[in-house]
Amino acid sequence: MTDSLTARDYRDTLFLPSTEFPMRGGLPKREPDWIKRWDDLKLYEKMRADAKARGAEQWILHDGPPYANGHIHLGTAMNKIVKDIIVRSHQMAGFDAAYLPGWDCHGLPIEWKVEEEFRSKGKTKDDVPPGEFRAACRAYAEKWVDIQKAEFRALGIEGEWDNPYLTMKFESEASIVGEFLRMAMTGSLVRGAKPIMWSPVERTALAEAEVEYQDRKVPVIWVKFPIAQMDDPFAPNADAVVIWTTTPWTIPANQAVSFNSDIDYGIYEVQEVASEEELGFKPYAVVGERLVIADKLADSVFDAAKVSKWKRLDGVKFGTTTSFDQLLHPLHAMDPFFAHDIPLLAGEHVTDDAGTGFVHTAPAHGEDDFNVWVESGRTTQEIRQIVDADGCYTPDVPRFGGMDIIRTSGKKRGEPGKANPEVIKALAESGNLLARGMTTIRDAHSWRSKAPVIRRATPQWFISMDKPGPNGKTLRENALKAIDETEFFPAVGRNRLRSMVEGRPDWLISRQRNWGVPITIFVNKSGQPHTAALPKEQADALNDAIKTAISKGGVEAWFDTPAEDFLSPLGLSANEWDKVTDVLDVWFDSGTTHAFALRERGIIDPETGQADLYMEGSDQHRGWFQSSLLECCATRGMAPYKQVLTHGFIVDADGKKMSKSIGNTIEPEQIQKQYGIEILRIWTASGDYTEDLRISDEIIKGSVETYRKLRNTVRYMLGALDGWTEEEALPKEDMPSLERWVLHRLAELDQQIRAAYTVYDFKRIMSLLINFCGVDLSAVYFDIRKDSLYCDPRFETLSAWDDKTARYGNRRRAARTVMAAVLERLLTWLAPVMPFTMEEAFLESHLKSSAESVHLLQFPKTPEGWLNTDLAARWAKIFTVRRVVTGALEVERREKRIGASLEAAPKVYIADKALIDAFKGEDPADLFITSGAKLIHSASAEGGGFTLDDTSGVVVYPEKADGIKCRRSWKYFDPATADPDFPDITRRDALAVKAWDKVAG
Known part of the structure; x- marks a missing residue:
């Protein structure tokens, strides 16, 4: 036995893993260096060139444009990270997956900010010349595009950052105009005065996608509409019909009362009311008056009116033979302005679930009101429009002229104005107020100003949903067919979008603003747009002239160019045509991005091409997904996309929406400085982003731990493969069965990961790889083969071995061969999620000679025979x-x-x-x-x-x-x-x- 004092030190005969790859990532400091390296390398351009050289099939994710108006937040960061993972994974799956980022640069979000800047200088928008205002909007958007571009780039997003698409580029604006005119030429463009959502604060029409619904307290009133005359001498006389409303300000605009013939009505006599001493106020109900109310609602009406005793005298049936059909306006005695007949109109929207069974009808201020008015045979010209763009009564309205419905300025902006209380006061004075109270309703608010909106009938431009187009089908029919042909992730998105399109009204596309793409229409004295009034050849020529002007001078060319410059070359007189100055709904802008971002750049076919995927938040079913669908269906009869993927929103650990006011927000920059963007990417990929994602410091620390485990797994293999060359590789047939089992697991994972990337299921990918690294590798394979790796003969010493010991050499060679295969797959499988760390590991690996970046590799193919279910x-x-x-x-x-x-x-x-x-x-x-x-x-x-x-x-x-x-x-x-x-x-x-x-x- 060798003396322990002279025993040999065997450490130099062992193989101990060695690597320069550090244990800690140092992500906050190193991530910007990796981005700089990719920029210096021109990585994106090389990815495109590599795909072209491979003859790769094109795959396009079309970027939904964010607004250029403020720093990015955690939601926009998550959105861009998901897109980046999708694009990178498709590139590595063998496709040519380009990514063109874009920005939405027009519309209220930007105009509102610019207005605030002018207000801070003591100027209102009306004080600023329109051209100067538009120039300020353009400069504002340009500034924020540059800021957001840098913030998105810091997330590790690879794309065509030097040439993004912007809706405010002249060529984009010309393309938007071209799409609009193309749609108008189909005959789907109509003008009408329907009630639409109107923001008095922002002085413009709003689309459904531009509002959010919030609870607010409002006054509720029960009002008596006196009966003009009872025709049946045998029936008990009735004094009034009772209506109920939460918008007292609309009473001056009342033009009818609606009923439902399926409801049972009765004439009720007031016999006793509560005392003033008991209530502390005098009830409005009068003993002896006879009121018509739905039988089912009489109890609730009289309870609100403090009527303690009443009697049903008789029934009243509407729709067949009725004792009366004309009412008086409740304010008819106050001024002749209100002394007009009030007809009773049948309407299916009337129910006896709440209220009185009658609906006060002001066709200028409600969609149902408008519909029942028109369906009764009355015209839109008869509709009373007594509320102006500021949400105030027009001066000709007695007593109420100039009063505001909603306060539009000052510290109380968005709060109730004078209209409601003054109308209630006038009704009380008239003797036609039956009861009043307060209630809470869920009502539309502008998502920008957060102020309530009103419904107001104004002349607007619409795209008809139900007018047959060139193919004989309506826009609604074309859109529904396109939805059925589109694949949705999650699948419930199809039903959601379909239900919205099935029930949506005509598409309101006009806005009364400055900063936007103009509605480039000339209207003749008959109210017809030139796209309908002129012969096609002449209309096409005018359209071409308009598009050419805007391509050279942007939207300003429409506003600044005299009408005769467009019309006279075609032999048309400017005196006979009016130039429209409204601008397009910003959702129309973004709905046409497929035209100038994809078609005109030659990325997809101008007519038949489709993007492979549109991906945005689930709120875009009523926004970008829908506007893009409608625009493309109107112009090409098809959806602009093959697939639609939606993500949820970010909430805190308790599931609460993030809000600065309650202090539960986390900013991307905060995470980057403390942990690194790689951690945010892991968090994004590890959760079900199609639902709302929770985030907190503890949840982020969980992603940090995931990162640590994955990094250590990669680090161990880099060390274990120190000195590896392909010369050492051992054929599968000569490997021990444990190594062949690992190869089987790689084959299984390859199928599973490719399939998961195909359906954008990153959570499954992360779960598969975390489990593989933690269990199959660390807890099993690495643990078992550690002895062989350290102590079996090194490859370079095998020549000195006799045949009896070959098994040991093969075991270690097999282990290193398998580890090389595992490392290559982990680096590529994880590169879309962890681009920084996998790039760092790649450049420390034996693979670095194969490409300049891990992002220029594809997912390795599984050799035949690796999959072995029996083994x-x-x-x-x-x-x-x-x-x-x-x-x-x-x-x-x-x-x-x-x-x-x-x-x-x-x-x-x-x-x-x-x-x-x-x-x-x-x-x-x-x-x-x-x-x-x-x-x-x-x-x-x-x-x-x-x-x-x-x-x-x-x-x-x-x-x-x-x-x-x-x-x-x-x-x-x-x-x-x-x-x-x-x-x-x-x-x-x-x-x-x-x-x-x-x-x-």
Whole structure:
């Protein structure tokens, strides 16, 4: 035996993993350096060139344009990260996946901010010349495009940042105008005075997508409409019909009362009211008056009116023979302005679920009101429009002229104005107020100013949903067909979008603003647009002239160019045509991005091309997804996309919406500075982003831990593959079955990960890879093969080995061959999610000579024969037994009966012989990481052994190993089996040292 004082130090004969890849990522500091490297490398351009050289099939995600008006937040960061993962994964799956970012630069979000800037200087929008105002909007948008571009780039988003699409580029504005005129030429453009949502604060029409619904307290009133005359001498006389409304300000605009012939009505006499002493105020109801109310609602009406006793005198049936059909306006006695007849109109929108069974009808201020008015045969010219653009009564309205409905300026902007209380006061004075109160309703608010909106009938331009187009189908029919042909992720998105399109009204496309693409229409004295009034050849020529002007001078060319400059070259007189100065709904702008961002750039076919994917938040079913669908269906009869993917929104740990006012927001910059953007990307990919995603410091720390585990797995393989070359690779046929099992797992994962990337299921990908790294690799494969990797002969020493020891060399070669395959796949599979870290690892790996960046690689193909389900089933049996042994050894360590597992030599009693047969050809001790192991087939074993409740028939007796401890591999062995020249190490270790000595000299 060698004297311990002169014992050899075997460390130089071992292979210990070595790598320059640091344990810590240092992400906040290093991420900007990686972005700079990619920019210097011109990585995006090289990705495009590489795809072209490969002849790759094109795959297009079309970027929904964010507004250029403020710093990005966590929601926009998550949106762009998801898009980047999608594009990168498709590029690595073999496609040519370009990414063209874009911005929405027109509309109220920007105009509103610019107005605020002018207000801070003491100027209102009306004080600023329109051209100067538009120039300020353009400069504002340009500033924020540059800021947001830098913020998005810092997220690691790769794309065509030097040439993004902007809706305010002259060529984009000309394209938007071209799409609008193309749509108008189909005959779908109509003008009408329908009630639309109007923002008095912003002085413009709003679309449904531009409002949000909030609770607010409003006054509720019950009003008596006197009956003009009772025609039936045999019926009890009635005095008035009672209506109920939460918008008292609309009473001056009342022109009818609606009923439903299916409702049972009665004439009720007031017999007794509560006393003023009891209530503290005098009720408005008068004893003896006879009121017509829906039978089902009489109790609730009289309760509100403080009527303590009443009597039903008779029934009234509407729709057949009615005792009366004309009412008087409740304010008719106040001024002749209100002394007009009020007809009773049948309407299916009237119910007896709440109210009185009658609906006060002001066709200028309600969609149902408007519809029932027109359906009764009355004209839109008869509609009273007594509210101006500021939400105030026009001066000709007696008593109320100039009063505001909503305050539009000052600290109380958005609060109720004078209109409601003054109307209620006037009704009380008239004797026609029956009751009043307060209630809470959920009503539309502008999502920009946060102020309530009103419904107001104004002349507007619409795209008809139900007018047959060139193909004989309506826009609604074309859109519904396109929805059915589109794939949705999640699938419920189809039903959501379909229901919205099925029930939506005509598309309101006009806005009364300055900063936008103009509605480039000339209207003749008959009210017809030139697209309908002129012969097609002449209209086409005028359209071309308009588009040419805007392509050269932007939207300003329409506003600044005199009408005669467009008309006179075509022999048309400017005196006979009016130039429209409204601008297009900004959703029309974004709905046409497929035209100038994809078609005119030659990315997809101008007529038949479709983007592969549109991806935005779930709120865009009523926004961008829908406007893009309608615009493309109107101009091309098809959807602009093949697939639609929606993500949810970000909430805090308790599921609450993030808000600066309650202090639960987390900004992307905050995460980047503390942890790195890579952590935000992992958080994004690890959750179900199609639902609302929760975030908090604790949740982010969980993503940090995920990052640490994945980085350490990659780091271990980089170290284990130190010095690796393809010359060392071992064919699969010569590999031990454990290595072939790992190859089988890689083949399985390849199928699963490709499939998950195809359906944008990143959560499954992260779950698969985290489990693979933590269980299959770290807890099983690396653990088992650590001894072989460190102690088996190195490849460069195999020439000094005799045939008897070849198995050891093949085992280590096989392990390194498999690790090289695993590393290549992990680097590429994770690169879309973790682009910084995988790039860093790639440049430290043996793969760095294959490309300039990991992002220029594709997912490796799985060689034929790697997938082996029979082998996998065999190893599943081995792992069943191994799990029980590992559990037993853990108990021994915890009880300090052993230190390391190599101190044990367990006996394992196994009832199922198939489990023992699975170990054929394997050394159980190697698989258990013990110095010895014995498998015993036995249906039962004596008590005292270790078992697991979920694994019957396996009993482990973790006995201690005999012999001495090897000074090189730390295994316990019988010294009688040692090589005489190396008595302190195992024979395997002695052979490895001899080979090393021969090579190293």
